[in-house]
Amino acid sequence: MKLLIRKGRVVDPVGGIGGVMDILVEDGRVAVIGSELTAPSARVIDARGLTVCAGLVDMHVHLREPGFEYKETIETGCLAAARGGFTSIAPMPNTRPATDCPERIALVRQKAAQACGVHVWPIGAVTWGQKGQALTDAAALKKAGAVALSDDGMPVQNANLLRDALIRCRRQELTILSHCEDADLVKNYAVNEGRVSRALGLPGRPAIAEELQVMRDAMLAEETGAAVHICHISTARSVEIVRQFKKKGVPITCETCPQYFALTEDELLSRGTLARVNPPLRTRLDVEGILAGLKDGAIDVIATDHAPHSAEEKARPLPEAPSGMVGLETALAVTLTSLYHTGVMDLSDILRKMTINPAFILRIPKGRLSLGGGADFTIFDPDEEWTVDPEQFASKGRNTPFAGRTLKGRVKYTIVDGKIIYQEGK
Ligand code: DOR
Ligand code: ZN
Ligand code: ZN
Numbered sequence: 001m002k003l004l005i006r007k008g009r010v011v012d013p014v015g016g017i018g019g020v021m022d023i024l025v026e027d028g029r030v031a032v033i034g035s036e037l038t039a040p041s042a043r044v045i046d047a048r049g050l051t052v053c054a055g056l057v058d059m060h061v062h063l064r065e066p067g068f069e070y071k072e073t074i075e076t077g078c079l080a081a082a083r084g085g086f087t088s089i090a091p092m093p094n095t096r097p098a099t100d101c102p103e104r105i106a107l108v109r110q111k112a113a114q115a116c117g118v119h120v121w122p123i124g125a126v127t128w129g130q131k132g133q134a135l136t137d138a139a140a141l142k143k144a145g146a147v148a149l150s151d152d153g154m155p156v157q158n159a160n161l162l163r164d165a166l167i168r169c170r171r172q173e174l175t176i177l178s179h180c181e182d183a184d185l186v187k188n189y190a191v192n193e194g195r196v197s198r199a200l201g202l203p204g205r206p207a208i209a210e211e212l213q214v215m216r217d218a219m220l221a222e223e224t225g226a227a228v229h230i231c232h233i234s235t236a237r238s239v240e241i242v243r244q245f246k247k248k249g250v251p252i253t254c255e256t257c258p259q260y261f262a263l264t265e266d267e268l269l270s271r272g273t274l275a276r277v278n279p280p281l282r283t284r285l286d287v288e289g290i291l292a293g294l295k296d297g298a299i300d301v302i303a304t305d306h307a308p309h310s311a312e313e314k315a316r317p318l319p320e321a322p323s324g325m326v327g328l329e330t331a332l333a334v335t336l337t338s339l340y341h342t343g344v345m346d347l348s349d350i351l352r353k354m355t356i357n358p359a360f361i362l363r364i365p366k367g368r369l370s371l372g373g374g375a376d377f378t379i380f381d382p383d384e385e386w387t388v389d390p391e392q393f394a395s396k397g398r399n400t401p402f403a404g405r406t407l408k409g410r411v412k413y414t415i416v417d418g419k420i421i422y423q424e425g426k
Contacts, residue, residue, distance in 0.1 A: 008047030013352035014368040025375040028417035055087025055376030057367045059358035060303035067096025072308040072396045078115035080395035082422035084328040085411040087376035088366045093125040094153030100125035100136045102144035117421040121147040130154040138168045147362040150177035157183045170226035178217045179231045185209035190318045192280040196265040207235040214238045218245040221252045230254035234279040236289020243298035255301035258334035261290045271401040273314045273321035302353045304331045308397020326397040336409030375418040384410040
């Protein structure tokens with residue numbers, strides 16, 4: 001089985017391969033990168049005018065299986081990933097039951113093996129049932145295939161427990177992915193505390209709820225020497241805390257999501273529950289802080305936090321609707337529209353945060369182009385415009401505030417181990 005990708009513009013943030021190139025794939029591996037390659041028996045992709053990069057890696061998704069299959073299944077989540085250009089995804093453990101033991105990790109891997117081919121890297125829970133009371137067996141989870149631990153969705157409130165978890169995870173060489181929001185400060189509130197929460201007459205989730213826990217977790221990383229990765233960072237001051245701890249050499253990394261640099265809390269006023277997400281959308285000043293962090297490297301990763309919910313759930317009043325938005329099928333386009341077409345960042349720096357950086361944090365052998373390496377590629381047209389129509393999504397979730405928006409950047413092919421698992425229009 002041979003595949004020849006011809007005359008695409010290759011962008012490679014790691015090895016610095018650049019320019020228009022041909023890539024020949026044999027038996028699922030990258031065989032040759034060069035120009036004017038020929039391979040008579042190969043299937044040929046004409047990539048003229050398109051960008052070719054290592055397959056995108058999303059280190060933060062929710063696939064909902066087992067327990068919430070009406071929102072998403074591993075199968076539909078993988079299809080959505082493929083449509084969005086992602087070749088590797090890491091699902092969070094907040095399923096029912098939670099992914100807190102080796103058997104549950106095995107179940108995720110087994111279902112993923114029957115899906116469309118996207119590599120699925122399960123994340124194990126930090127505490128049993130994500131109840132924040134007793135630690136899971138990090139060594140056993142790792143042995144079963146967990147690539148990191150997290151209680152995302154039900155953040156660990158007890159600092160002592162988290163500290164013990166970090167000490168264990170350091171030994172296991174597992175990173176803890178931390179959803180930072182102090183439970184006492186956010187309750188079940190729906191929106192950022194500030195102008196919009198006041199306009200809506202609702203109690204809000206203050207920025208300090210996130211910042212306190214970012215500070216706590218950064219200090220715990222410093223004290224224990226264990227790797228902490230802050231999920232979906234959303235405030236300017238959170239970014240600044242991470243920046244300062246990185247300067248000291250503390251093993252801390254962080255991600256943000258397209259919604260935190262493309263949208264502000266104002267979206268709640270026009271989109272209602274579709275814009276409800278935890279942590280909440282913030283202010284223009286916070287967006288500026290996120291952009292600065294993306295540019296100077298304080299923020300390592302762009303992840304989606306793909307969080308499908310049903311239309312019925314999102315039709316509830318704002319205080320009762322679940323938080324979260326789907327992201328797999330819009331992330332690349334929103335990112336290119338907001339960061340590349342505005343001149344904020346160049347393509348290579350953007351792709352670094354969607355390929356090698358998340359792969360490095362999860363310690364998985366993905367996210368880079370290398371001769372002899374696995375042939376995972378994303379091929380996209382950075383300039384093509386399209387309008388988001390959730391009815392076209394492969395995901396069961398249609399809950400996106402980007403519905404109806406015109407974006408620039410379209411995925412054309414997604415390739416895993418040399419196999420085309422998604423082709424636009426097919
Ligand atoms: O908005 C969110 N949705 N934040 C989370 O932490 C969890 C997620 C979900 O699972 O729906
Ligand atoms: Zn979260
Ligand atoms: Zn999440």
